[in-house]
Amino acid sequence: MTRHTSERTEARALQRAEGIGYHEALDRIRAGEPRAAAGTVVATFTRENAWSLLWMLTVPGHGPYEKLRLEQHSWGAEAERDLDRALDVRGWQAASPLPADGPLPHTFTVPVRPTPRGERWKQRCRATARLYAEAGRGYHDIQEPYGAAVAAAIERAGLPVTDFWADAGEPRSIVITLQPESPADGGEDDDGEPRELLIIWTDAGAWQYAWMRPDGSNEYPDQLPDYPGPLALPEDVAEAVRTFLRRDPALPLERPDWQPSADYAPDARPYEAEEDDPDPDFERSLAAYLTHPDWLAQQQARQLWAADTARTDAPQRPGRA
Incomplete structure (x- = not known):
């Protein structure tokens, strides 16, 4: 398989995984962004602000997961455990090694694959959403x-x-x-x-x-x-x-x-x-x-x-x- 054929194949996989245009996917592949292997998608982490420990995790096709907390500001063993825990409780796991060192950028991407725990997380979210709807109150004022x-x-x-x-x-x-x-x-x-x-x-x-x-x-x-x-x-x-x-x-x-x-x-x-x-x-x-x-x-x-x-x-x- 030639390099160009490989890039086109990966671009189509990224296009299907993220619901984006083919040319945008191809540009991202050529720019060296993480590539989604079979059965994986590319998750995006975005920090709330420059000083916050709260991040928005977005997984294509699954919506954003708010209020994700990462305690570390730099890569390393502790940050990797933090990230693995945050992904795990939402039913995902990293599909490739994380960076070894350096500061956490404002936005970064990680290829992830689903785990069985994800369905349980969704069931809990649906249960609390129904409860709030029936109560006419939300998470912040139901107390x-x-x-x-x-x-x-x-x-x-x-x-x-x-x-x-x-x-x-x-x-x-x-x-x-x-x-x-x-x-x-x-x-x-x-x-x-x-x-x-x-x-x-x-x-x-x-x-x-x-x-x-x-x-x-x-x-x-x-x-x-x-x-x-x-x-x-x-x-x-x-x-x-x-x-x-x-x-x-x-x-x-x-x-x-x-x-x-x-x-x-x-x-x-x-x-x-x-x-x-x-x-x-x-x-x-x-x-x-x-x-x-x-x-x-x-x-x-x-x-x-x-x-x-x-x-x-x-x-x-x-x-x-």
Whole structure:
């Protein structure tokens, strides 16, 4: 086979693999880009920005895989393990050796071939996509109903909650602000008032606490003693907070007339081992709180407030003469 015949054959293989024009494929082959052997495709890695560890992995015919994390900025044994892991959890493996050294460029390509694990990854993605569609919420805000239920349980435990919000950043989080009654709990601020206490949930580190400093920043979060578990029932979290603040445990803790579904998984992991994508069991357990009475009550209060605000702000019609 002549060199030109070999190039044309490889160009047609690249054309089929990536769905591009023949001449574009031929130009890329002649430019020395990675060539897709039988059963392989050329995957492209693109860094989010010059300082980021997050990359976009694109595999032709399979769509982009977002939020891929590579810890290393240079090639070497560690970067190769990082890349192999990232490909493996998505059902791919590198089909040729990686560069031995040098910095990772902003964009680079790697020939890859599919593995059986890819179908399992797709099934998990489809399951979470269906769950989000049914819930009317996405990955970044599906934790808010759970936070509302926990904040309400803490208030029923006799602990004053002054604020609550759900953060859609990475990792997702819930922050509940408490105002302790005594400086003995955590010291005083500049006005001699008890310092505020943050109760923090993240899908990476679960339940933590952090005292606010007088300058408005907070101390480094630490795990809540008597750790209640990543998706503990709201009353169990409230009990752990009450124990931490040395409140009277004999005070009965009222529980609403609500039970999660049978497939609720209080000890579910947010991500399966070494995988970057949400675990359907964890997301399904968060979605269970969309029917929780405390969340429904909060939603109703928001709607009434919005309607009242709209009436107040509406222009008044002039009266009849």
